[in-house]
Amino acid sequence: MGISQLPPQPVIYIIEPFGGSVRRQNANLPHIFWDDAAVTRGDGVFETVLVRGGRPANLDAHFKRFARSARLLDLPEPKKEQWIDATREAINDFIHDRGISQGKELPDAKCTWTYTRGRQSTGVPTAWLTLRDIDAEVIDQRKRGVKVMTAPRGYSITQDVSEAGKSSESAPWMAVGAKTLNYAANMAALRWAKQHDFDDVIYIDPKTSQVLEGATSTVIVVKKGERLRTPTAGGQVLQGTTQKAIFDYATEKGWRCKMRDVYLDDLLKAESVWLVSSVRMAVRMTRIDDEKMPAPSNEAEIRALINAAMDAKLS
């Protein structure tokens, strides 16, 4: 592959964690040391933000969850202005690097914030963001949807151990609800799915068939009569920023949106079922295990609703 065919490089900004400078990092050079806790322990948090038409989407919700994740891991509070300024600087560079002139259509891009406990030898957190093009597969899935496999998560969070007469404070350090870098199990599930001709995985409780979440996304169920449902967040279900943006917008438009216990059967009987996440946005499930999920008559309307919900959150 000639140098001209290489995909364009991401824009990377290093963020001094204590409110200091923000500086551009050459994407051809590594910047993470061997003793960074992200590398040795997966000890850090992240957020992924959609950038659409040069504007970050759902920024407040992402920063709020980012700060919450950091708190749950005992990391120093990230500085909001700093992360947002760095995001905007990266967007400017991205537009400039790609030679996109003012007014021209900018393709969707993906901004990832990462914040780690840092190097063992310095004790200073490491923080950076990357801004890059969206994978072709993601763009493709937005159009054609995904075939999903249901699967048990393989582990369950047992923070509430009240059956043993102890309080739910017994494992108070468990960073439940933190979006950490510990995704090896999810990645393993996705590899397994792809080896078996699926595109994605949704976790269910194998005993009750209760639906939890996708491997990297939130489940939204569309029911007759303009109703949306999503599995109740908390415990094993991460609160979805994209799901919340969609619910907020749809509620304004007169839809009835509820967080509920959702079961596999609810998915199979729904008008349509979607996996939502910040960058892929919304992909419709075209198959769940062996069940084909035909396109609903209101597919275009749902897509328009979701697009409008994200557009309403651009800043």
Next chain:
Amino acid sequence: MGISQLPPQPVIYIIEPFGGSVRRQNANLPHIFWDDAAVTRGDGVFETVLVRGGRPANLDAHFKRFARSARLLDLPEPKKEQWIDATREAINDFIHDRGISQGKELPDAKCTWTYTRGRQSTGVPTAWLTLRDIDAEVIDQRKRGVKVMTAPRGYSITQDVSEAGKSSESAPWMAVGAKTLNYAANMAALRWAKQHDFDDVIYIDPKTSQVLEGATSTVIVVKKGERLRTPTAGGQVLQGTTQKAIFDYATEKGWRCKMRDVYLDDLLKAESVWLVSSVRMAVRMTRIDDEKMPAPSNEAEIRALINAAMDAKLS
């Protein structure tokens, strides 16, 4: 701090994953890219090997577990000769860098092998090893022992979901038994313990008080009559390489060693209880929650046994 007071730098070797070259990496320069799966997903495996008197300890057992972890994560099989050659090269450099002349006593050192899925943009695994001095705290704990807090793990592995009538193959991608980089929960438990005047954590099942393992170590119970016990490995308990080396050696010396279900009560009634791991080797529990664990009369004998077990595994 003047440059002369900086701790000596580790020796780092980068390993070409497909059996190619091994090269020294300058420890003052980062070598891990922003899109390495180790950083973005904790998607990789590791082993830590004690180096004593310039000789790696328990090399075969470590390599075996390393290769097994890699297999469980669908990583290409690591090449044994390559990792062992790199380890020996690093040891030579380490001795040379520190100006330790032949025949002089070399302090214990810590060699960590890391093997990740690599950069998303290249698809080639990343592999390296580091060799460095052992933390002063670890040396100190070997002498004075540790105060441990018992705690629920906060999650349980539910690979066996036979209660739902499904086979235990329902989550076959779960890398149970793999030593992955996903240690954020363990690190959180250790931080919590340290905030509460403990040195370490052992995980127990909150319902049954069954003992699982330490946050980064294996539990060994010493009982009257030269008997050793350790919790049965598998599921939530990683097979310990150091525990196995000790059991092999002690069995040869006439001790009766068994893997068993172990309960909190067994710890409290034991002659002594130890946390064993490759680099810290063996530290005696001097307190478990609120219970003081007085030194047994045979403490020196147990230490000698463990030391001899490790010495027998030097190569």
